[in-house]
Amino acid sequence: MEFGLSEDQKLLQESIGRTLEKVSPLERVRKAADEHAAYAGDVWQALSELGVAGMLIAEEHGGMGMGLLDAALASEMLGRHVAPAPFVATAVMAPIALAGAGSKAQQAAWLPKLASGEAITGVAVSERAAGAREGAGVAASGGKLNGTALFALDAAGADIFIVADKTGGLHLVTGDAKGLTRIALTSIDLTRPLGELRFDNVEAEPLSSGDAGAALKRMVDAGRVMLAADTLGAGWAMIEKAVAYAGERKQFGRVIGSFQAVKHMCAEMAAELEPCRSLVWYAAHAFDTMPDEASLIAAHAKALTSETGRFVARTATEVHGGMGFTDLVGLHYWFKRIGLNRQLLGSPERVRHEAAVLQGWAAD
Amino acid sequence: MDLAYGPEYEAFRAEVRAFIAQHGAQAPRRFGVSRPSEETQNWQRLLIEHGLTARTIPKEYGGYGAEPDILKSRIIAEEFTAAGLPMGIANQGISMLVPTLLELGTEEQKKKWIAPTLRGEVVWCQGYSEPGSGSDLASLQTKAVEDGDDFIINGQKIWTSTAHASDMIFCLVRTEPEAKKHEGISYLIFSMQTPGIEVRPLKTMTGHAEFNEVFFTDVRVPKKDIVAGRGHGWFVANATLKHERGMLGDPNQAGTRLKEITDLMHKETMDGTRLIDHPVYRDRLVALQARVFAMQFHGLRLLTAAAKGEDPGIARLIVKLQGCELNHQLAALAIDALGEIGVLYEDSPHLRAQGAWQHRYMFDLGLIIGGGTAQIQKNIISERGLGMPREPKPAKA
Ligand SMILES: Cc1cc2nc3c(=O)[nH]c(=O)nc-3n(C[C@H](O)[C@H](O)[C@H](O)COP(=O)(O)OP(=O)(O)OC[C@H]3O[C@@H](n4cnc5c(N)ncnc54)[C@H](O)[C@@H]3O)c2cc1C
Ligand SMILES: Cc1cc2nc3c(=O)[nH]c(=O)nc-3n(C[C@H](O)[C@H](O)[C@H](O)COP(=O)(O)OP(=O)(O)OC[C@H]3O[C@@H](n4cnc5c(N)ncnc54)[C@H](O)[C@@H]3O)c2cc1C
Numbered sequence: 187m188e189f190g191l192s193e194d195q196k197l198l199q200e201s202i203g204r205t206l207e208k209v210s211p212l213e214r215v216r217k218a219a220d221e222h223a224a225y226a227g228d229v230w231q232a233l234s235e236l237g238v239a240g241m242l243i244a245e246e247h248g249g250m251g252m253g254l255l256d257a258a259l260a261s262e263m264l265g266r267h268v269a270p271a272p273f274v275a276t277a278v279m280a281p282i283a284l285a286g287a288g289s290k291a292q293q294a295a296w297l298p299k300l301a302s303g304e305a306i307t308g309v310a311v312s313e314r315a316a317g318a319r320e321g322a323g324v325a326a327s328g329g330k331l332n333g334t335a336l337f338a339l340d341a342a343g344a345d346i347f348i349v350a351d352k353t354g355g356l357h358l359v360t361g362d363a364k365g366l367t368r369i370a371l372t373s374i375d376l377t378r379p380l381g382e383l384r385f386d387n388v389e390a391e392p393l394s395s396g397d398a399g400a401a402l403k404r405m406v407d408a409g410r411v412m413l414a415a416d417t418l419g420a421g422w423a424m425i426e427k428a429v430a431y432a433g434e435r436k437q438f439g440r441v442i443g444s445f446q447a448v449k450h451m452c453a454e455m456a457a458e459l460e461p462c463r464s465l466v467w468y469a470a471h472a473f474d475t476m477p478d479e480a481s482l483i484a485a486h487a488k489a490l491t492s493e494t495g496r497f498v499a500r501t502a503t504e505v506h507g508g509m510g511f512t513d514l515v516g517l518h519y520w521f522k523r524i525g526l527n528r529q530l531l532g533s534p535e536r537v538r539h540e541a542a543v544l545q546g547w548a549a550d
Numbered sequence: 551m552d553l554a555y556g557p558e559y560e561a562f563r564a565e566v567r568a569f570i571a572q573h574g575a576q577a578p579r580r581f582g583v584s585r586p587s588e589e590t591q592n593w594q595r596l597l598i599e600h601g602l603t604a605r606t607i608p609k610e611y612g613g614y615g616a617e618p619d620i621l622k623s624r625i626i627a628e629e630f631t632a633a634g635l636p637m638g639i640a641n642q643g644i645s646m647l648v649p650t651l652l653e654l655g656t657e658e659q660k661k662k663w664i665a666p667t668l669r670g671e672v673v674w675c676q677g678y679s680e681p682g683s684g685s686d687l688a689s690l691q692t693k694a695v696e697d698g699d700d701f702i703i704n705g706q707k708i709w710t711s712t713a714h715a716s717d718m719i720f721c722l723v724r725t726e727p728e729a730k731k732h733e734g735i736s737y738l739i740f741s742m743q744t745p746g747i748e749v750r751p752l753k754t755m756t757g758h759a760e761f762n763e764v765f766f767t768d769v770r771v772p773k774k775d776i777v778a779g780r781g782h783g784w785f786v787a788n789a790t791l792k793h794e795r796g797m798l799g800d801p802n803q804a805g806t807r808l809k810e811i812t813d814l815m816h817k818e819t820m821d822g823t824r825l826i827d828h829p830v831y832r833d834r835l836v837a838l839q840a841r842v843f844a845m846q847f848h849g850l851r852l853l854t855a856a857a858k859g860e861d862p863g864i865a866r867l868i869v870k871l872q873g874c875e876l877n878h879q880l881a882a883l884a885i886d887a888l889g890e891i892g893v894l895y896e897d898s899p900h901l902r903a904q905g906a907w908q909h910r911y912m913f914d915l916g917l918i919i920g921g922g923t924a925q926i927q928k929n930i931i932s933e934r935g936l937g938m939p940r941e942p943k944p945a946k947a
Binding site for chain 1 (some may be wrong): 551552554555621826836839840845847853868872925927929931935936941
């Protein structure tokens with residue numbers, strides 16, 4: 187019995203962290219955000235060189251063949267550095283969909299390109315995972331898609347999309363398909379743009395070689411664990427910034443970190459967030475090894491980390507006083523990242539309801 | 551990451567299950583909070599004999615004498631919890647005094663006290679807190695003055711759990727009034743029958759007298775009944791407190807409670823609808839389930855670190871704070887789910903679970919306060935865990 191990271195995993199996480207520190211400092215994040223860039227190409231390239239794009243893709247398709255816990259460690263680092271790069275859709279959810287429900291030909295056509303980072307896949311499953319808003323939804327019939335998908339992930343620079351239809355079927359659509367309109371949605375978080383996709387008789391290939399329903403469930407589970415890990419990383423970064431700021435800022439003739447009110451805010455943040463790390467690790471491990479528990483623990487990880495993330499984001503900002511409210515220190519990038527993660531792929535309220543359904547405590 | 555235990559441990563698990571199948575019926579139904587009954591003592595002896603409690607304590611001191619193996623201890627806890635059986639006695643003598651004597655006692659002290667304490671025959675209380683010294687324990691004032699081969703003790707302790715039912719006390723006293731606050735304290739062990747000791751039960755908010763005031767008037771204690779020498783009491787006390795905090799905030803207990811509440815919400819109804827079918831109560835249950843899971847997995851993480859001899863840092867410092875709070879919130883949900891039935895107490899008609907939920911809800915608050923209050927835990931987390939500035943020294947009185 188061993189509940190912890192291997193030496194390899196620790197090294198992997200450190201090296202991703204070091205790379206992001208170099209290529210994605212706050213100035214780089216700010217530039218990408220100010221430009222409303224689809225993503226920072228240099229950051230994505232550096233991550234791809236480390237193998238992050240192909241972590242979950244089998245070696246035969248040019249990936250690293252790693253597990254979801256490895257991906258969670260990467261995601262934690264991306265959150266920690268508020269990296270303006272695609273990840274959840276293209277490096278995690280899309281490979282799971284293609285491996286689970288794609289044909290040999292579809293896998294051969296796309297997995298190597300995803301693994302190298304050369305192609306990016308957007309994922310549009312919000313209506314299934316978080317609930318349909320604004321009457322959105324996509325209907326599939328005769329190989330054509332019609333309707334609207336909101337809140338597509340990693341959408342801005344995507345070369346292809348994986349789209350869930352209203353019945354849970356999965357479809358592959360190329361980014362330049364005729365009849366597809368791509369609209370950028372501006373959220374609070376400018377490090378990861380969201381997309382709206384409008385389909386007007388758009389040609390689509392179904393992902394129908396495996397069990398698409400199961401693949402959809404798996405990709406959503408994995409995506410939830412990744413978002414939880416992202417919030418974990420972003421949250422800890424905020425705690426560390428708050429502690430550091432409190433150790434320098436003086437008021438009333440002493441550093442504010444010596445006021446117990448400030449210390450206790452920091453202690454509460456740490457005490458609430460650290461157990462989420464254990465939950466995220468377990469959820470990722472369960473995804474790979476305990477199929478019966480995977481969905482339940484993924485839901486719990488997403489909900490609890492989102493709730494805790496909200497508390498940390500506002501409290502760490504408060505510790506910074508008026509400075510935390512400004513654009514100057516850039517703390518808001520973390521605040522907003524955590525804010526977006528909370529709503530994506532199911533809010534805490536929604537995933538807790540799913541957790542109840544999974545245990546037979548509520549009707550679907 | 552590998553959550554399988556492996557063949558050696560699965561074999562051990564099978565042994566534990568076999569024991570439970572064979573002897574489970576002999577388990578005492580109720581563990582009293584004070585003196586172990588004869589039935590409890592018999593159960594305790596059986597557990598020791600089979601290495602299911604006092605497992606790593608050397609045979610010569612009345613234990614089972616196995617090599618320390620954290621995973622085996624956990625398997626025992628898992629199986630007993632799953633079977634709903636009480637584990638060995640976990641009173642303050644066994645949880646706190648025994649490990650302290652093993653670490654710092656003389657050979658004579660170990661030989662004399664450990665075995666009967668383990669068997670539940672000798673019951674101890676912890677005499678640390680005083681009316682003027684709670685969180686600031688090192689300010690304690692109970693005096694022990696040298697007189698020939700004895701110390702003569704005068705002063706008062708308070709919040710002393712189970713003192714009314716104890717044979718012995720491990721007690722902090724000031725032996726060197728001239729020394730600095732932390733350096734003038736000694737750790738004495740003596741009989742509660744010693745002349746000059748008066749125990750006055752203090753009724754708590756639960757309605758029971760779980761703790762006491764203890765008054766010392768010219769209490770004579772032989773000098774040899776000191777642990778680790780004069781002026782070293784603060785060091786000994788910290789060794790003891792480390793064992794106490796490990797005990798509080800146990801996530802297995804939270805797991806058991808979660809199961810009980812889940813059952814309760816499936817059985818109890820309001821307007822004819824089961825509580826589990828009420829979306830607001832159900833949401834609270836699911837939210838707490840996530841917290842219980844997080845603390846259980848957190849426990850696995852700490853266990854792994856301990857087995858490897860690694861210091862898990864801040865991950866360890868948060869357990870008392872988070873664990874006690876979680877237990878308290880679980881009790882609160884059970885009470886809320888029961889509504890007006892949830893406030894019934896004592897022997898009222900319609901009472902559920904002998905009033906256990908209200909009792910736990912109140913007693914948990916005691917545990918949030920005792921053993922280092924929540925605020926003291928936050929001081930520790932921020933100072934030792936996050937490296938924030940220490941409290942400024944209090945002004946000289
Ligand atoms: C939206 C907004 C509008 C504003 N408008 C104006 C304006 O029009 N004019 C103007 O003059 N100012 C304005 N301010 C400034 C505002 O009054 C200060 O931000 C506020 O008084 C806090 O001071 P600070 O930012 O320096 O934080 P700090 O005083 O540095 O506080 C940082 C953290 O330390 C804590 N802290 C500080 N001292 C103690 C203590 N003794 N005990 C416990 N905790 C302590 C604080 O609570 C906070 O969490 C504005 C601020 C904001 C956010
Ligand atoms: C159920 C129960 C069983 C107990 N059993 C025993 C026992 O067997 N033996 C024994 O010796 N003692 C026992 N105690 C005593 C326990 O250790 C003390 O109650 C505890 O250490 C707190 O001390 P106090 O009650 O004097 O509170 P105080 O120290 O007076 O604290 C009062 C309030 O002030 C806060 N406070 C104090 N200092 C600080 C600080 N530096 N920073 C921030 N906040 C602070 C506290 O957090 C608390 O909220 C027991 C207590 C309880 C509740």
